[in-house]
Amino acid sequence: xxxxxxxxxxxxxxxxxxxxxxxxxxxxxxxxxxxxxxxxxxxxxxxxxxxxxxxxxxxxxxxxxxxxxxxxxxxxxxxxxxxxxxxxxxxxxxxxxxxxxxxxxxxxxxxxxxxxxxxxxxxxxxxxxxxxxxxxxxxxxxxxxxxxxxxxxxxxxxxxxxxxx
Numbered sequence: 234x235x236x237x238x239x240x241x242x243x244x245x246x247x248x249x250x251x252x253x254x255x256x257x258x259x260x261x262x263x264x265x266x267x268x269x270x271x272x273x274x275x276x277x278x279x280x281x282x283x284x285x286x287x288x289x290x291x292x293x294x295x296x297x298x299x300x301x302x303x304x305x306x307x308x309x310x311x312x313x314x315x316x317x318x319x320x321x322x323x324x325x326x327x328x329x330x331x332x333x334x335x336x337x338x339x340x341x342x343x344x345x346x347x348x349x350x351x352x353x354x355x356x357x358x359x360x361x362x363x364x365x366x367x368x369x370x371x372x373x374x375x376x377x378x379x380x381x382x383x384x385x386x387x388x389x390x391x392x393x394x395x396x397x398x
Contacts, residue, residue: 247387248282250377254311254327255280255352261309263289265300265333272296278309279352281345287329287370288349290360298335298366307333307370330374335366345369 261278264271274297276289287309291298301307308331314324336342346367350357359365375387 248285251280251327251375251387252282254313254325255282258311258313259353261287261289261311261329263297264308264310265297265304266306267300267303272300276309277353277356278311279349281348281369284341284345284369285372286345287331287372288345289368289370290349290356290365291368292362292364293335293366294364298368301333301335301368305332305334307331309370324379326378328376328378329370329372331370331372333368333370336369342367 255278259277260275262273263276264273266272274295276291276297278287278289280287309329310326311329312324312326314326336345346360349367350360360367372387377385377387379385
């Protein structure tokens with residue numbers, strides 16, 4: 234196996250790929266920062282293709298929640314690796330960059346919470362705790378890396394194909 238050593242911009246990808254990624258992966262690595270100190274944590278996530286937002290739940294007394302309140306810039310890393318040598322060329326990593334916001338009571342919050350719980354029904358009790366916040370990360374930029382160094386960027390104007398729905 235020959236691993237490429239040069240990165241190259243390979244093109245664009247659309248919302249269909251984010252929908253497929255959401256269907257086959259459960260977790261993401263969330264990156265937040267405060268006072269120039271980065272912080273990462275593992276989160277269960279869901280993607281809402283209507284609102285083009287990524288969602289996760291967190292207790293309000295966590296570092297990630299406090300960081301988001303102080304600095305809404307966040308990113309999520311979602312990947313398809315299987316922890317084998319094949320991952321170098323067949324694994325995909327998606328980086329979502331956006332603004333994170335804790336959702337307050339609203340019809341939108343309830344709809345997004347249903348989207349999240351459809352994917353993660355085992356977290357229903359956790360979602361009902363008063364100390365639990367639902368966070369939405371609006372997509373500002375998104376990148377996909379495949380074959381170790383091929384970089385694609387998200388094309389926001391794409392339509393959803395029938396097979397991805």
